[in-house]
Amino acid sequence: MDLHFTYNKPDKAKLKQGDILKKTPELFELIKEVHPHYAREDYLYFQVLTQTCDLVPRNGGKCKTRYITLAAVRDLDLVVGRTIEGLADRTKFQDKIFCSESHKKNLQDHINKLLNNNDPDHFFLQAEPDYGLSKPCCTQLHLSIAIKAYKHFDLCLSAKIIELSENFRAKLGWLVGNLYSRVGTEDYVPGAIPDSTAYDEYINELLSRYVAWVPSGDFAKFKKNAKNATAVDEIQNKIEADRQRARESQLNNIVAAIAKPLGFDDAQKVSLKNILGQHPLIQKALRS
Numbered sequence: 001m002d003l004h005f006t007y008n009k010p011d012k013a014k015l016k017q018g019d020i021l022k023k024t025p026e027l028f029e030l031i032k033e034v035h036p037h038y039a040r041e042d043y044l045y046f047q048v049l050t051q052t053c054d055l056v057p058r059n060g061g062k063c064k065t066r067y068i069t070l071a072a073v074r075d076l077d078l079v080v081g082r083t084i085e086g087l088a089d090r091t092k093f094q095d096k097i098f099c100s101e102s103h104k105k106n107l108q109d110h111i112n113k114l115l116n117n118n119d120p121d122h123f124f125l126q127a128e129p130d131y132g133l134s135k136p137c138c139t140q141l142h143l144s145i146a147i148k149a150y151k152h153f154d155l156c157l158s159a160k161i162i163e164l165s166e167n168f169r170a171k172l173g174w175l176v177g178n179l180y181s182r183v184g185t186e187d188y189v190p191g192a193i194p195d196s197t198a199y200d201e202y203i204n205e206l207l208s209r210y211v212a213w214v215p216s217g218d219f220a221k222f223k224k225n226a227k228n229a230t231a232v233d234e235i236q237n238k239i240e241a242d243r244q245r246a247r248e249s250q251l252n253n254i255v256a257a258i259a260k261p262l263g264f265d266d267a268q269k270v271s272l273k274n275i276l277g278q279h280p281l282i283q284k285a286l287r288s
Contacts, residue, residue: 004126010163015063015156016052018164018172020045020125021070022132027159030152035145038072045073047123047139048156049176052169057153067146068156071123076114076136079122083110114138120179123172132161141179251277 003009010019021027023045031046032039047070048055054065087103099107113119123139147156164172255273258264264272276282 003131004128006124006126006165006168007128007131008163008165010131010160012157012160015048015055015068015153015160016163016169017048017050017055017176018169019048019156019160020073020133020162021048021156021159022161024155024159026155030147030155031145034147038143038145040072042074042078043072043143044075044135044137045125045133045161046070046159047073047125047172049141049144049172051173055149055153063149063153065149068149068152069144069146070156071139071141072143073125073137073139076124076138079114079138079140080107080111083107117168117171117175120175123175128162141175251282254282 023043027046028039049069049071050065050067055063055068057063084097084099084107087099087107091098110119114122114124117124121141123141125133125137125139127133127136163169251273254276255269259269259272
């Protein structure tokens, strides 16, 4: 019987990004010891998030990474159920949930995103009972833990039941990269400021307190006309307009880079642009 297109037959000699790990007694005991909050019944499996290149054993049999990152895998029904719980017009009768049809399209869109792996917080896993994946599931990418590679590499490898195909391994890597590509400092965050986003805002405020920044190409003209208020206003307006055009161009380039390999049509590109344009990390990158 053919595997679902998401998967390849597992190579039990290699640990790769995207590998699904069965919750063996040994893995469960380890998680219960080092991350007790993740020793839950509803975490049915775990998925490897660490990049494949960092998991290759090298000299001495040790891999490059010091830690292996695992994400919790839950039943698809539970993930969809959590979405339904957030709907305003719903009720429960004889153990069945009833919702207004006004929510049908939104819920349909959400499920479509899950099944097509277009939800940034989840990675869908089709059931493959012959390989030990008993039901459709979703990896919750935010729910991740780290275990020591030099101690527990073999334990993870022995728990492996199935692996992703190359394309879907790349898709998972893209999702994880976008999820965790945040800037922070180990000392200042969270010691003085709770998270990296607040820290970046603080740094920008601090810089603005001392210097008003002008693009290099406009500085000579700005300096020459610095005593002419009207000219300065015109230059500042031009700078802001140029910045806006540059941000728009950069956003279009980002959308094109993502949309082309995924084969997005025009409508999907517009939707992607709207989503990225409103994302705090993208906005921050474009401002910088």
